Amino acid sequence: xxxxxxxxxxxxxxxxxxxxxxxxxxxxxxxxxxxxxxxxxxxxxxxxxxxxxxxxxxxxxxxxxxxxxxxxxxxxxxxxxxxxxxxxxxxxx
Amino acid sequence: xxxxxxxxxxxxxxxxxxxxxxxxxxxxxxxxxxxxxxxxxxxxxxxxxxxxxxxxxxxxxxxxxxxxxxxxxxxxxxxxxxxxxxxxxxxxxxxxxxxxxxxxxxxxxxxxxxxxxxxxxxxxxxxxxxxxxxxxxxxxxxxxxxxxxxxxxxxxxxxxxxxxxxxxxxxxxxxxxxxxxxxxxxxxxxxxxxxxxxxxxxxxxxxxxxxxxxxxxxxxxxxxxxxxxxxxxxxxxxxxxxxxxxxxxxxxxxxxxxxxxxxxxxxxxxxxx
Numbered sequence: 382x383x384x385x386x387x388x389x390x391x392x393x394x395x396x397x398x399x400x401x402x403x404x405x406x407x408x409x410x411x412x413x414x415x416x417x418x419x420x421x422x423x424x425x426x427x428x429x430x431x432x433x434x435x436x437x438x439x440x441x442x443x444x445x446x447x448x449x450x451x452x453x454x455x456x457x458x459x460x461x462x463x464x465x466x467x468x469x470x471x472x473x474x
Numbered sequence: 475x476x477x478x479x480x481x482x483x484x485x486x487x488x489x490x491x492x493x494x495x496x497x498x499x500x501x502x503x504x505x506x507x508x509x510x511x512x513x514x515x516x517x518x519x520x521x522x523x524x525x526x527x528x529x530x531x532x533x534x535x536x537x538x539x540x541x542x543x544x545x546x547x548x549x550x551x552x553x554x555x556x557x558x559x560x561x562x563x564x565x566x567x568x569x570x571x572x573x574x575x576x577x578x579x580x581x582x583x584x585x586x587x588x589x590x591x592x593x594x595x596x597x598x599x600x601x602x603x604x605x606x607x608x609x610x611x612x613x614x615x616x617x618x619x620x621x622x623x624x625x626x627x628x629x630x631x632x633x634x635x636x637x638x639x640x641x642x643x644x645x646x647x648x649x650x651x652x653x654x655x656x657x658x659x660x661x662x663x664x665x666x667x668x669x670x671x672x673x674x675x676x677x678x679x680x681x682x683x684x685x686x687x688x689x690x691x692x693x694x695x696x697x698x699x700x701x702x703x704x705x706x707x708x709x710x711x712x713x714x715x716x717x718x719x720x721x722x723x724x725x726x727x728x729x730x731x732x733x734x735x736x737x738x739x740x741x742x743x744x745x746x747x
Contacts (some may be wrong), residue, residue, distance in 0.1 A: 399535060409715065410603045411717075412717055413716050413717045413719070413720035414719075415717065416674060416676065416677060416715075418675075418677070420676065421676040423668075424676065424677065424715075425678075427534065427715075428641075428679045429646060431640075431644075431645065431714070432644045432645060435640065435645045435646060436646055439647060442639070443639065443640055443645065443714050464581060
């Protein structure tokens with residue numbers, strides 16, 4: 382099995398990690414009572430990201446950090462997906 | 475990966491979240507202190523009166539007095555000092571229907587009525603909570619009208635209900651999820667109790683902090699503490715990640731705990747110490 386860019390960007394591990402980071406947190410954002418322990422990773426990423434963003438650019442409202450949050454979560458997911466696919470490729474050899 | 479698989483995984487994840495969170499949300503609905511405040515009054519009941527503050531002016535706003543059957547301290551609660559902080563306004567309105575066991579509750583739900591009507595932080599003369607300089611006359615007619623009422627009722631405790639945009643300590647300039655209080659207040663107990671009973675462990679940034687407030691500044695709760703010797707609290711929740719019902723739940727729970735801590739509510743529940 383070869384480790385292609387297309388495979389890494391859309392691997393099950395990439396998509397799964399992205400959904401896990403964004404969906405539980407997104408539900409909690411829509412309605413606070415829907416926050417759950419599974420939202421914790423996304424919650425921490427968003428809280429820290431908004432703190433850094435607010436320090437750098439205090440003129441922006443805190444909801445604007447959804448854009449870097451989604452991009453950052455996809456970046457993290459691609460790293461996880463790459464690691465997963467690489468491990469699978471090594472095992473398959 | 476097939477689209478159906480992705481959609482299926484996302485759907486299952488969302489359904490799981492809703493189920494888990496439904497149990498967590500239960501805490502917000504069953505706060506023992508709020509239940510005690512809402513419980514029907516004793517046989518001899520409570521007496522309620524409403525008067526108009528700043529009558530005949532554009533700032534005219536109701537002031538509610540709730541007298542419990544037993545003697546006790548006077549607690550004055552303010553909402554709507556800032557007109558777009560709906561948690562304070564909503565909860566202060568609710569409090570006028572509470573049934574304390576002792577003492578007197580004086581509630582002004584819409585302190586800055588013009589700001590409340592316009593859904594803006596500030597009313598006609600700027601930020602109302604900067605109009606109460608210490609040892610001097612309040613700066614505007616509205617501030618003077620409110621201060622006259624505070625002096626008249628001479629409260630033992632003042633609770634001012636607010637909402638910030640961000641979180642204290644996490645976002646510079648913002649003061650959400652904090653209880654600012656005078657040195658003689660039960661700020662630490664209040665924050666600890668809210669954290670234990672209401673803030674889920676998986677929302678660590680939203681844990682309340684108590685801050686003793688000693689710097690002189692022209693805020694209503696500081697003037698009441700400085701000139702009348704009131705024990706004073708300024709409660710702040712946050713708009714960050716919290717919907718209106720949760721902000722209200724935190725604010726309602728904080729108000730009920732302040733009443734319990736100062737002897738207006740009898741309940742078997744104990745505020746954490």
